[in-house]
Amino acid sequence: MTDTRLPLTVIGGYLGAGKTTLINRVLSATHGRRLMVLVNDFGAINIDADLLESAEEDTLTLTNGCVCCTMGGDLFMAMADVLDRNPRPDHLLIEASGVADPQKIANAALAEPDMRYGGIVTVVDGRNFSTLTQDSLIGPQVRGQIACADLLYVSKTDGQEAAPALQAINPEAVLADPPTAPIETLLQEFGQTFEARGKPASHPAYTHWTGGGVRMFGRDRLAKLLQQRPDGLVRVKGFVRGDDGIGWLVQVVGRDIDLSRTAQPDKTQLVAIGPSARVNREDCDSWWNEKAPDVQPDALCHPSATDTKFREMDT
Amino acid sequence: MSGLPESLTPATKKICRTMTDTTIFKARKIITMDPNCPEATHVAVRDGRILAVGDERCADGVGNVRVDERLSGAVLLPGFVEGHAHLMAGGLWDYTYVGYHDRTDPDGQHWPGLTTIEQVIEGLSQQAQKLEPGAPLIAWGFDPIFLSEERLSRHHLDRVGTDRPILVFFSNLHLMCVNGPALGMAGYDSDSRVEGVVKDADGQPTGELQEMAAMFPLMRRLGVDFRHLAQRESAIRAYGRMAVRAGVTTMTDLFSTLSDDDLAVMLQITAGSDYPLRIVPVLGAAGGQAEELAARAKALAAQSSDKLRLGAVKLLTDGSIQGWTARVKWPGYVGGQPNGLWNLAPDQIFELCEVMQREGIQMHVHTNGDEASEVAIEAIEAAARKHPWPGHRHVLQHCQMMGTDQFTRCAELGIAANIFANHIWYFGDQHAALTIGEDRARRMDGCRAALDAGVRIAIHSDAPVTPLGPLFTAWCAVNRQTMSGRTLGAAQRITTLEALYAITMGAAYTLKLDGEIGSIETGKRADFAVLGEDPTAVDPKSLKDVPVLGTVSGGEVHLT
Structure with missing residues (x-):
């Protein structure tokens, strides 16, 4: 049982928000994953010399297995090149340009059968974002970047001050507080498949939860249940038994609930993670064990287009 | 010169070669765009350049000449210059x-x-x-x-x-x-x-x-x-064939990525004497890193050849009006659509303008909506205050919603305008009805306002967005007729001669090539458009129907 699709995580945010700083941290971290990062340019990419295996005009290869490439003039064509790489990387991160709509890039992961949605992380400069969001020229695009995020990361401040305004723009996104939670841990988690590593990375800033049982689900009922999961549970993955004898591979990242078919497992194996400030295991247990029976199996039996209901596209 | 006797010294060989290499093209009429000699019948060409212009005696005294009669029934104009197209x-x-x-x-x-x-x-x-x-x-x-x-x-x-x-x-x-x-x-x-x-x-x-x-x-x-659509050899060859059919001898590729491999291919193809087109690839500012872009532009400039001119950069500010992605000033789109999108943030536009101005790199700045052109003008003005450069000749591209106020500022700042005249025919009705409404559609692509404000203008097709064809583009600027047959904004019409100037000298100016091309004038490249009729003699309503028979590029005749 394996998910071979390439997870794509988009890192958005306005100019100077701190996207590259985050990418530098992710690239340099010890995680044992072959990350591929597409950036607009190497301008601010700063890799420790010890970690650099080779540097070419448009490709940096790291000793930890990560690769960083410039995307050239055409992001999507560069994405196609990544998919054609052999072996494929474990996780693709794309740095959106400062004015890009990250959703338009992330949509490629929803469209392309060989890819999987790995979330949108929007980096926000806590010092100037309120000025920016109200700017008559660029404000709408900056707000759009915040509105489509699954995870908001406030840089340069502790994030407390910005939190209410960010939540007003995007009430659903999980806010990562940088002083307590290393965001790169969570970001890597977006890319991991169940096969690659069962348990989420351990850090006290994050709460992990595991779910089990032998209950069986249809697509609609399972999707509805996952949609009603406790706030802050930003990543859920694993296997659930299907009510038709075929199993469900579950990949939840932020607002995206992705269910695909797989061999029927003996029992449910779900793992999930969220910031400790937002998530506690008791709520998760009661959600999974108690709320599930309340879901009306037939309440949502419109076979067409149901999935779109579970993803609220940015507006 | 393999036919020469071996006894001739190298010096004599050289003289013989020069003497026999002068060709006089005889034409029904030559419209030169040179005010010192507006019309002629003969043009003498040596080494791909214009040696003399005038009548049949224009090259008397230069030695032996060969008269080429192939164009004797045709009307010659300077080779057309398409200042905004894509490979x-x-x-x-x-x-x-x-x-x-x-x-x-x-x-x-x-x-x-x-x-x-x-x-x-x-x-x-x-x-x-x-x-x-x-x-x-x-x-x-x-x-x-x-x-x-x-x-x-x-x-x-x-x-x-x-x-x-x-x-x-x-x-x-x-x-x-x-x-x-x-x-x-x-x-x-x-x-x-x-x-x-x-x-x-x-x-x-x-x-x-x-x-x-x-x-x-x-x-x-x-x-x-x-x-690959833009860079493979077949595309570059097809671009050359399209140019010949349109009378074009110099054409831009106005947002080029130009990897080293791409450049090698283009240099090789354009170096062939059979290749009929001078290409001006303009490096696109994709990531917005100003210093890197400037360094790359300078490195490219050093590799220019006669038929491949490198060194300028392109900035993409907003989107398109008909896609509702152009940034427009109040009162915005008539259908209440939200304002458009920036492809570069205004902050980036200011930074790029400052660095390019400082480094002496010419910019072509895509601006469809009037808010985008306003930001571009302000960014260039700010850059010009910090780094004076009277000859920068930055060019605003498309300029679709600019009014007299913005054109006046362009004239003051030395900014040229390459205006998207073809839009009047293709999208004029849609603009009046659906995008920006009648009032602002009337003044769209305002060639008259620009000229009256003292702006140097070119007009363009943006091929493949609309088809390549400078005579059609000129017809649009002269007639301002839309697809429904109406005249949209009669006050913005220009004369046939003004339009012909815009597709020759005007466009050459925007590429800083007006010393080499754009007119039929001694010393310039022997680049001609070969036409079947005199575009200054036909009814202006028929300008687009003047047949294009081919081109002469660097003295080489290419007939369709």
């Missing part, structure tokens, strides 16, 4: 054209416009018969804005065939429609969760795919790569 215009002809308007391909085949969905189906069906079984059929140029009937769907394309994937790009390349087998290749069905996969009332995909993310899986599987 992809050549590459797209690898695919089948299904647009609403007539077009002629680089090999001269006429493709009549397809004005109903039934005609599109018929055209595709004919093309499908020429393909191997199962081979994909890829088409381009479809534009629903001109079709009032139902939306093109997979059901229409399934009538063409279900034995092969069929993919029809819309003219803006942001949308496509595909048939059932193609939907199957991408796995698109009622379960698809992608925003750009359009579905019908029953939740089934209609076949229409919107934006790159939704189109990407099919492009990837069918090998459609926008980079």
